[in-house]
Amino acid sequence: xxxxxxxxxxxxxxxxxxxxxxxxxxxxxxxxxxxxxxxxxxxxxxxxxxxxxxxxxxxxxxxxxxxxxxxxxxxxxxxxxxxxxxxxxxxxxxxxxxxxxxxxxxxxxxxxxxxxxxxxxxxxxxxxxxxxxxxxxxxxxxxxxxxxxxxxxxxxxxxxxxxxxxxxxxxxxxxxxxxxxxxxxxxxxxxxxxxxxxxxxxxxxxxxxxxxxxxxxxxxxxxxxxxxxxxxxxxxxxxxxxxxxxxxxxxxxxx
Numbered sequence: 001x002x003x004x005x006x007x008x009x010x011x012x013x014x015x016x017x018x019x020x021x022x023x024x025x026x027x028x029x030x031x032x033x034x035x036x037x038x039x040x041x042x043x044x045x046x047x048x049x050x051x052x053x054x055x056x057x058x059x060x061x062x063x064x065x066x067x068x069x070x071x072x073x074x075x076x077x078x079x080x081x082x083x084x085x086x087x088x089x090x091x092x093x094x095x096x097x098x099x100x101x102x103x104x105x106x107x108x109x110x111x112x113x114x115x116x117x118x119x120x121x122x123x124x125x126x127x128x129x130x131x132x133x134x135x136x137x138x139x140x141x142x143x144x145x146x147x148x149x150x151x152x153x154x155x156x157x158x159x160x161x162x163x164x165x166x167x168x169x170x171x172x173x174x175x176x177x178x179x180x181x182x183x184x185x186x187x188x189x190x191x192x193x194x195x196x197x198x199x200x201x202x203x204x205x206x207x208x209x210x211x212x213x214x215x216x217x218x219x220x221x222x223x224x225x226x227x228x229x230x231x232x233x234x235x236x237x238x239x240x241x242x243x244x245x246x247x248x249x250x251x252x253x254x255x
Contacts, residue, residue: 022067023037023038023067028198029153032198036246037247040249041068051141056078057080057109057114059137061120062084062124082095082098084159099127112137112138115142119147120148123159124162131173134178140255144252146252148247153195191245192244192245193244
């Protein structure tokens with residue numbers, strides 16, 4: 001067979017995804033979110049040094065094409081993967097939804113020292129079931145590293161259910177025996193503005209010169225806002241404050 005095999009969905013009708021192999025932006029929409037996540041995941045992995053010892057067992061939940069695999073294996077840890085669908089590389093060890101019944105083979109490979117749940121929970125419909133399974137797959141002292149968007153366009157539809165807050169992660173974690181080590185709202189209003197500019201456009205709503213000029217002016221403004229938001233020069237000189245942010249990041253420990 002020429003080329004990689006197609007994705008096989010665990011759930012009929014689940015979309016075939018163009019999944020990332022590295023945490024690098026692949027277009028304007030990802031310009032702000034992806035570097036932010038890469039930095040936050042690196043930071044949180046640094047906080048997991050006590051569990052990421054050689055021989056530790058790590059489960060990548062919703063692994064996609066496993067952009068974190070090489071990082072985990074370089075530390076001498078055992079890497080196991082699960083996702084709701086098989087990926088194009090056929091490298092997912094256990095295909096199952098994390099909010100459903102877990103296969104016995106996956107449970108038997110636990111308990112895991114660290115669960116990676118990065119950009120997954122917005123696609124999980126049943127959080128209680130998911131966190132119950134997280135508890136089932138871990139033991140006291142195990143860590144759960146989770147990220148999920150707070151402001152981001154709909155994606156992987158129709159499997160895009162939530163834009164949670166840090167309070168949601170804290171609540172469901174505590175409900176199932178996890179305590180917060182580190183939790184924060186990551187990103188700034190400038191990141192939000194840049195993401196809006198990257199994913200918006202304007203067209204005339206009526207015929208006529210005025211409507212055409214207005215839409216062109218707004219598109220010029222949109223491009224200018226994107227450039228300013230992405231500008232390192234501006235970020236070194238202006239700090240943006242407010243309630244807008246891009247992502248939730250959390251490190252929890254099982255008690």
